[in-house]
Amino acid sequence: MPERMFTLLIWGAALLVTGALLWLLADTVLQGVAHLSWAFIVDAPEHAGRDGGIGPILVSTLCILGVALLVSLPLGLGAAIWLAEFSRQGGFLGQIIRLSLDVLAGVPSIVYGLFGNAFFSLFLGFGFSILSGGLTLACMIIPVFIRSCEAGLSAIDHGWRHGALALGMSRSTAVWYILLPAAAPAIIAGLMLGIGRATAETAALIFTSGYVDRMPESWMDSGRALAVHIYDLSMNVTGGNAAAYASALVLVTLIVLLNVLAQAMTDRWVKRRIFSA
Amino acid sequence: MTINNSTTAYTLGNMTLGQACCTPVPHLQIKKLSIAYAGNTVLDDVSLDIYKGCITALIGPSGCGKTSFLSSLNCLLALIPQASVTGHIYFDRDDIIHDAIDTMRLRRRIGMIFQKPNPFPLSIRRNLTLPLREHGVRNRYLLAEKVEQALKDVGLWDEVKDRLDGSALALSGGQQQRLCIARALVLEPEILLMDEPCSALDPIASGVVESLIKRLQGRYTVVIVTHNLAQARRVANYAAFFWMKERVGTLIEFGRCVNVFEHPRNPLTLAYVRGQAG
Numbered sequence: 001m002p003e004r005m006f007t008l009l010i011w012g013a014a015l016l017v018t019g020a021l022l023w024l025l026a027d028t029v030l031q032g033v034a035h036l037s038w039a040f041i042v043d044a045p046e047h048a049g050r051d052g053g054i055g056p057i058l059v060s061t062l063c064i065l066g067v068a069l070l071v072s073l074p075l076g077l078g079a080a081i082w083l084a085e086f087s088r089q090g091g092f093l094g095q096i097i098r099l100s101l102d103v104l105a106g107v108p109s110i111v112y113g114l115f116g117n118a119f120f121s122l123f124l125g126f127g128f129s130i131l132s133g134g135l136t137l138a139c140m141i142i143p144v145f146i147r148s149c150e151a152g153l154s155a156i157d158h159g160w161r162h163g164a165l166a167l168g169m170s171r172s173t174a175v176w177y178i179l180l181p182a183a184a185p186a187i188i189a190g191l192m193l194g195i196g197r198a199t200a201e202t203a204a205l206i207f208t209s210g211y212v213d214r215m216p217e218s219w220m221d222s223g224r225a226l227a228v229h230i231y232d233l234s235m236n237v238t239g240g241n242a243a244a245y246a247s248a249l250v251l252v253t254l255i256v257l258l259n260v261l262a263q264a265m266t267d268r269w270v271k272r273r274i275f276s277a
Numbered sequence: 278m279t280i281n282n283s284t285t286a287y288t289l290g291n292m293t294l295g296q297a298c299c300t301p302v303p304h305l306q307i308k309k310l311s312i313a314y315a316g317n318t319v320l321d322d323v324s325l326d327i328y329k330g331c332i333t334a335l336i337g338p339s340g341c342g343k344t345s346f347l348s349s350l351n352c353l354l355a356l357i358p359q360a361s362v363t364g365h366i367y368f369d370r371d372d373i374i375h376d377a378i379d380t381m382r383l384r385r386r387i388g389m390i391f392q393k394p395n396p397f398p399l400s401i402r403r404n405l406t407l408p409l410r411e412h413g414v415r416n417r418y419l420l421a422e423k424v425e426q427a428l429k430d431v432g433l434w435d436e437v438k439d440r441l442d443g444s445a446l447a448l449s450g451g452q453q454q455r456l457c458i459a460r461a462l463v464l465e466p467e468i469l470l471m472d473e474p475c476s477a478l479d480p481i482a483s484g485v486v487e488s489l490i491k492r493l494q495g496r497y498t499v500v501i502v503t504h505n506l507a508q509a510r511r512v513a514n515y516a517a518f519f520w521m522k523e524r525v526g527t528l529i530e531f532g533r534c535v536n537v538f539e540h541p542r543n544p545l546t547l548a549y550v551r552g553q554a555g
């Protein structure tokens with residue numbers, strides 16, 4: 001009997017979680033799909049977003065995400081490699097950095113927004129711009145990304161490291177050809193988490209990349225992100241619900257597409273590392 | 278015969294008994310080697326010669342420093358934080374502990390096989406070409422030739438020639454270990470260090486790897502750590518018996534394998550090889 005209870009509980013928990021997610025998705029799809037059209041995706045918004053589309057907003061979102069990834073990927077990977085492979089085991093510096101990253105990963109995004117506004121927008125003079133927004137998002141993604149990559153690298157069997165060294169291979173070769181491909185699943189997981197967080201972010205972007213819903217003309221232009229647009233439509237614009245749902249549907253689809261793309265690119269990269277003679 | 282003018286060949290045990298299996302020309306000379314981790318000595322005052330082209334087995338109970346000793350021979354121990362090595366290891370006129378040597382080159386000349394087979398998570402071919410490329414071999418034909426030769430040397434060629442681009446991790450444990458040996462051999466080392474290479478394998482795979490090790494005799498100098506006394510007897514020309522004295526590992530007896538097993542000079546060795554101690 002306890003066995004049956006246990007099974008029931010586990011099934012219940014699993015169903016509850018998937019159910020909630022499915023409901024959320026179904027709600028978004030059902031309410032959003034009516035308003036969705038090709039014109040909606042490419043047109044500029046009119047009447048504060050009640051009419052028209054989300055073309056410029058989509059472009060701004062991708063640009064902000066691009067800046068964030070361009071900065072956080074190399075920095076994050078480099079830091080993770082240093083922490084996992086080159087820092088002294090149990091060393092003071094490594095511990096301090098890990099602790100700082102864990103604290104930073106837990107900081108609310110609004111705080112990143114204020115920091116980004118003070119540092120990138122005002123102090124560095126980037127103003128309300130795609131650049132400021134992207135850099136702020138990068139700051140936000142990096143701690144989680146580093147810890148995820150580091151965990152992936154640290155979980156790798158020591159046998160491979162010793163094997164590579166015993167063959168007289170340099171540590172950079174070992175990292176590049178053996179350890180990074182082996183840690184690829186963890187790196188992807190960290191990347192997807194980052195993409196998800198960055199694309200869904202509002203609080204950190206309101207003060208940094210701003211509200212302007214025109215098509216951006218350069219990195220220094222202000223650009224409204226999709227999540228900010230949804231927030232604005234649902235909170236400040238009466239009669240904006242239909243457009244908000246449609247935008248949410250686009251946002252969810254975008255995140256799924258980006259994840260698939262990241263997975264495919266990493267797969268290709270790993271295959272090339274493994275099989276090229 | 279000596280490698281280094283200031284040192285002479287070091288042997289223990291009665292050398293007149295038993296058949297001469299290979300000429301005792303020292304390839305590595307170890308003098309007063311001690312190893313400590315964070316100030317705790319684990320191996321103390323070991324002096325011994327490793328003879329060229331011979332197979333030397335290191336036997337003794339767990340924890341007496343055999344593996345530490347083995348990994349000091351290719352400077353792998355130096356990578357462990359807080360490990361310190363004192364004494365001398367002479368190889369080709371250099372003292373690899375004190376002289377400034379190129380450890381990458383040294384490790385190319387002194388290969389190592391680990392207890393747990395550790396083929397890289399790459400294709401079978403790439404497991405062999407990656408170290409070759411690292412050491413400057415770029416020519417495609419030469420690479421292919423060396424890969425084939427190394428796989429033939431370990432008797433793996435017929436088993437894997439049709440799936441060289443398949444994952445090395447799909448091989449069985451015994452095949453993986455032979456691939457690791459091939460990966461070491463492809464760099465044409467002079468010495469091979471083996472840390473219990475058969476202990477993670479089933480008896481049949483273990484037998485295959487053992488016969489392979491036997492065939493290496495003469496072409497390579499082999500130092501093998503093993504807990505399998507019968508195996509040490511079957512493959513080795515020389516045996517070194519390590520034991521714990523007051524929680525510190527030390528070398529008790531070194532000599533021709535047959536002497537160590539049949540006519541040990543030290544009562545501890547006798548007790549160990551007869552299974553009465555350890």
